[in-house]
Amino acid sequence: MLAKKKKKANPEINASSMADIAFLLLIFFLVTTNIVEDKGVLVRLPQWSEEPPIDLTLNTRNVFTVLVNAQDQLLVRGEPVKIEDLKTRAKEFISNPGRREDLAESAKEAIISLKNDRGTHFKQYLAVYNELKAAYSELWNEEAKKRFRKDTIEECNKEQQNEIKRDIPFVLSEAEPTAFGEEK
Amino acid sequence: MSRFSTKRADTAPTISTSSLPDIIFILLFFFMVVVKLRESNLKVKAVTPYATELTKLEKKSLVNTMYIGRPLSQFVNQYGTKPRLQLNDKIADLNEIPLFLERHKVKLPEGQRPGITTSMKIDGDVTMGFVSDVKTELRKAGQLKVNYSAKKRTERSGF
Numbered sequence: 006m007l008a009k010k011k012k013k014a015n016p017e018i019n020a021s022s023m024a025d026i027a028f029l030l031l032i033f034f035l036v037t038t039n040i041v042e043d044k045g046v047l048v049r050l051p052q053w054s055e056e057p058p059i060d061l062t063l064n065t066r067n068v069f070t071v072l073v074n075a076q077d078q079l080l081v082r083g084e085p086v087k088i089e090d091l092k093t094r095a096k097e098f099i100s101n102p103g104r105r106e107d108l109a110e111s112a113k114e115a116i117i118s119l120k121n122d123r124g125t126h127f128k129q130y131l132a133v134y135n136e137l138k139a140a141y142s143e144l145w146n147e148e149a150k151k152r153f154r155k156d157t158i159e160e161c162n163k164e165q166q167n168e169i170k171r172d173i174p175f176v177l178s179e180a181e182p183t184a185f186g187e188e189k
Numbered sequence: 190m191s192r193f194s195t196k197r198a199d200t201a202p203t204i205s206t207s208s209l210p211d212i213i214f215i216l217l218f219f220f221m222v223v224v225k226l227r228e229s230n231l232k233v234k235a236v237t238p239y240a241t242e243l244t245k246l247e248k249k250s251l252v253n254t255m256y257i258g259r260p261l262s263q264f265v266n267q268y269g270t271k272p273r274l275q276l277n278d279k280i281a282d283l284n285e286i287p288l289f290l291e292r293h294k295v296k297l298p299e300g301q302r303p304g305i306t307t308s309m310k311i312d313g314d315v316t317m318g319f320v321s322d323v324k325t326e327l328r329k330a331g332q333l334k335v336n337y338s339a340k341k342r343t344e345r346s347g348f
Binding site for chain 1: 216237333
């Protein structure tokens with residue numbers, strides 16, 4: 006009896022399916038976990054100064070004012086605008102294809118002024134900022150196509166990029182928010 | 190010639206795969222542990238909004254991260270329901286920002302310091318009042334390069 010058992014002992018466990026099971030688990034975890042990658046809207050804040058800002062008298066035609074109130078509504082140059090139309094409006098203002106009297110004299114002169122309430126939701130603020138940035142990057146891409154026959158500005162070399170950005174500079178001035186709708 | 194062929198015929202080579210499960214399991218455990226660790230230290234709810242004009246932050250060592258959002262339900266008793274700022278893994282006040290930035294700065298060589306970016310992970314439902322206060326602190330501290338963390342929006346409909 007004993008001898009027989011000893012002979013049968015040491016049976017090899019078939020472990021070949023273990024790899025498959027582990028692989029399935031691994032793939033499941035890989036798919037379900039989103040690896041934290043940091044992406045976002047890059048912004049340059051203005052320098053802090055104790056003195057009140059200098060009152061610049063700008064030609065109103067060169068300023069594109071965007072107000073976002075505590076109800077997340079937009080007021081662009083005195084009239085309510087939907088956020089879906091903001092980019093087209095901004096692009097038209099900056100490039101001024103029809104040489105209209107009330108839009109920017111030139112892209113170099115154009116300034117975007119953004120003001121929000123303290124009650125504005127960050128979601129909306131970022132959406133507005135994103136649209137304004139998108140307007141500029143579309144203009145830059147169009148310029149890259151026109152001047153250097155490249156599809157996007159990223160394909161241009163550093164010099165060409167600087168040239169485009171010098172002619173169409175992204176100037177965005179942010180005012181201190183007004184104290185409406187601050188949450189308790 | 191013939192010697193080679195006979196040798197081949199005799200042996201049926203089998204690659205031992207018995208260690209494969211172990212290797213895979215180690216990988217699996219590594220992923221499980223790493224994923225758990227990153228999420229657990231958040232004390233505020235910071236669901237970033239969607240955007241299209243995204244810049245990827247390349248150098249991780251040059252980035253310091255701030256979270257702004259409402260405290261999670263288990264911390265409400267401790268920190269209240271108003272939006273709060275989280276630095277590293279604890280809730281902080283606005284006046285702790287300069288020290289936080291300085292601590293990160295001294296770890297880097299002089300030449301790299303202008304490239305420091307602050308990644309702000311702000312909950313979409315927080316109002317701008319608190320965000321503006323944080324922005325003012327950052328400006329006072331001279332940290333002007335800021336990245337509002339956002340997720341990629343794929344279709345144009347989702348405003």
